[in-house]
Amino acid sequence: xxxxxxPEKLLSVFKGAPVELKCNYSYSGSPELFWYVQxxxxxxxxxxxxxxxxSIKGFTADLNKGxxxxxxxxxxxxxxxxxxxxxxxxPNTGGFKTIFGAGTRLFVKA
Amino acid sequence: DVKxxxxxxxxxxxxxxKVFLECVQxxxxxxxxxxxxxxxxxxxxxxxxxxxxxxxxxxxxxxxSVSREKKERFSLILESASTNQTSMYLCASSTRxxxxxxxxxxxxxxxx
Numbered sequence: 689x690x691x692x693x694x695p696e697k698l699l700s701v702f703k704g705a706p707v708e709l710k711c712n713y714s715y716s717g718s719p720e721l722f723w724y725v726q727x728x729x730x731x732x733x734x735x736x737x738x739x740x741x742x743s744i745k746g747f748t749a750d751l752n753k754g755x756x757x758x759x760x761x762x763x764x765x766x767x768x769x770x771x772x773x774x775x776x777x778x779p780n781t782g783g784f785k786t787i788f789g790a791g792t793r794l795f796v797k798a
Numbered sequence: 799d800v801k802x803x804x805x806x807x808x809x810x811x812x813x814x815x816k817v818f819l820e821c822v823q824x825x826x827x828x829x830x831x832x833x834x835x836x837x838x839x840x841x842x843x844x845x846x847x848x849x850x851x852x853x854x855x856x857x858x859x860x861x862x863s864v865s866r867e868k869k870e871r872f873s874l875i876l877e878s879a880s881t882n883q884t885s886m887y888l889c890a891s892s893t894r895x896x897x898x899x900x901x902x903x904x905x906x907x908x909x910x
Contacts (some may be wrong), residue, residue, distance in 0.1 A: 696838075720896045722898070729905045731802075732841075732890075733897045734899075774841065778896045785843060785846065786843070787843075788842075789840050790838055790840040791840050
């Protein structure tokens with residue numbers, strides 16, 4: 689079964705500390721993976737996607753097919769990074785369903 | 799800039815009422831989606847549509863129906879609202895294929 693697991697509901701770090709939000713997936717094929725972010729009182733929006741291999745707002749994510757993981761990392765957390773983060777998977781087989789994880793709330797303390 | 803709008807930010811309804819949630823996108827996207835967002839459960843897909851008059855069930859379609867008569871508009875209908883349908887409802891749209899989804903601001907529905 690296709691599944692996305694974000695093991696941490698809440699992650700709290702100090703400003704300037706490294707941060708890693710974990711995402712593990714279960715899928716037999718080769719999926720497309722995304723990180724979406726929802727800041728307070730804003731709509732859910734794309735942060736980055738695997739295929740673009742970009743760094744957005746200092747965040748990067750590497751697809752590890754062996755470990756079936758797509759962890760989100762940032763070397764130095766900022767207070768404005770505090771938000772809800774969702775990892776998502778879309779099968780690359782022409783289907784339209786995207787499967788979201790339960791989300792991790794990141795709190796960056798001053 | 800993609801714009802996805804939802805008809806209401808907050809709604810309060812009574813058990814048994816019929817509820818309509820509307821979503822409009824202005825970017826000519828083929829795909830449109832309705833999700834529920836609940837704490838600890840993430841986003842769960844209710845229904846999606848990949849073309850006008852086409853619809854597919856998501857993971858939790860029970861108690862809901864949808865309508866897509868025009869490409870830009872996707873409506874979610876709760877035929878007889880129940881308290882367990884109290885939730886945040888998010889609409890999203892995307893172009894054809896495996897593409898980024900663009901979300902509306904959400905409708906927080908409270909069923910009493």
